[in-house]
Amino acid sequence: MESFKTVMQLGVKHQTALGYGALSLLAAGGEQLFSMVVFRCPCNAWSASYSLVFLLVPALVLLLLGFLLSTRTWRMLTGCCAPAPGVRKRRCRFRLIGLLAASACVAPLTWISVALLHASYYECLATGEQPLAPAWLRERLCQGREATCLQELHLMPCLRNAAAEEVLRYLRAESQVMGWILIATVMSLALICMCITRCRSPVSFLQLKFWKIYLDKEKQMFEIKAKEHAAKLAERNVQSFFESTRPDPFHTPSIREWQQISSVYAFNANGQHYSMIHKYVEAANRHSSIKSAEGDGFPPVLMFVDGDEIGDAAI
Structure with a gap:
């Protein structure tokens, strides 16, 4: 075992x-x-x-x-x-x-x-x-x-x-x-x-290299910021509990916002977005869905965007 x-x-x-x-x-x-x-x-x-x-x-x-x-x-x-x-x-x-x-x-x-x-x-x-x-x-x-x-x-x-x-x-x-x-x-x-x-790749060889560098940095920054945000939220809630006070206002992403950035990435030639977070923060209307749009596709060469590193040895 x-x-x-x-x-x-x-x-x-x-x-x-x-x-x-x-x-x-x-x-x-x-x-x-x-x-x-x-x-x-x-x-x-x-x-x-x-x-x-x-x-x-x-x-x-x-x-x-x-x-x-x-x-x-x-x-x-x-x-x-x-x-x-x-x-x-x-x-x-x-x-x-x-x-x-x-x-x-x-x-x-x-x-x-x-x-x-x-x-x-x-x-x-x-x-x-x-x-x-x-x-x-x-x-x-x-x-x-x-x-x-x-x-x-x-x-x-x-x-x-x-x-x-x-x-x-x-x-x-x-x-x-x-x-x-x-x-x-x-x-x-x-x-x-x-x-x-x-x-059939929609992007060039060097852009793919840049794309992977960006995703690596985004993942690192996301983990750092997520830990900081979670620590602040936990500190606020624990302090409010022990001091029996009303907690201060604290913004945290909604369920819908988490769903938006957690969906499977789809490439769209009309917008140069390197991840779902990138697509979300640049959306004109954040209240509308970014999960699917006309012209979305799933090129196999971009499978690494969601964390699958299949066939990346050639890059």
């Missing part, structure tokens, strides 16, 4: 600096640890199910963890069940969910790729029993071998004879080829998507 808490704290601490790259490293290291220390093929009717669980369930956990550690997830979900969200707002949310899902898939795909390269799970899965282990694969492995091969196939990961080693070598090579194909495919798609998002 302590180890799990340490990993969670590490993931949260380095989310902004490393993004989902930290989860990818966690997935690669975790797979090596699991395959060497935890995973032991049972070599019986449970072989296929057991290996499939080790291959897919950690990938699912990493996918959910990717959503969990995303600031944009909580910006989007907080208050999303408020009355009358509107058709356009729902459509925007679906697009954002797609972007989040694509980003969160990095760590699960890393786990599956490393697992295929290590080949332990695939060896156990392919030699298991039907229906999880395909009949055509089992027949191919036993082609040209003894008649008892199909009955003894599930025992091969636990055997150390020459016949078993030959089958396992074949499965190991097949698994590693699939692993490299998956890695090459994912990297190619990532490169294509990054090129497309950069080509």
Whole structure:
């Protein structure tokens, strides 16, 4: 339990600096640890199910963890069940969910790729029993071998004879080829998507660098001012309580104002705003909604505005 808490704290601490790259490293290291220390093929009717669980369930956990550690997830979900969200707002949310899902898939795909390269799970899965282990694969492995091969196939990961080693070598090579194909495919798609998002970027390369510097400074200033404001409000309330006096007037942002600056950032070419706070303070009418306007969009290249640092290594 302590180890799990340490990993969670590490993931949260380095989310902004490393993004989902930290989860990818966690997935690669975790797979090596699991395959060497935890995973032991049972070599019986449970072989296929057991290996499939080790291959897919950690990938699912990493996918959910990717959503969990995303600031944009909580910006989007907080208050999303408020009355009358509107058709356009729902459509925007679906697009954002797609972007989040694509980003969160990095760590699960890393786990599956490393697992295929290590080949332990695939060896156990392919030699298991039907229906999880395909009949055509089992027949191919036993082609040209003894008649008892199909009955003894599930025992091969636990055997150390020459016949078993030959089958396992074949499965190991097949698994590693699939692993490299998956890695090459994912990297190619990532490169294509990054090129497309950069080509469709509404702002230039240097403005993106300035934008990230501004957001970093704004976050620092917000935390400083929020602590000062909270300290003054707490001091006023505690002093009023102990002295039994009416508190002095003290302005603090309203619920509506907090909702305005906490919503998901949408880019609009008609206004050069670098964050929701920037958009709010420059609004002509602060009593009107700044959450959505005609011409708003969600360029993937600007996902970092809400705290998700996906694909920022190129900046």
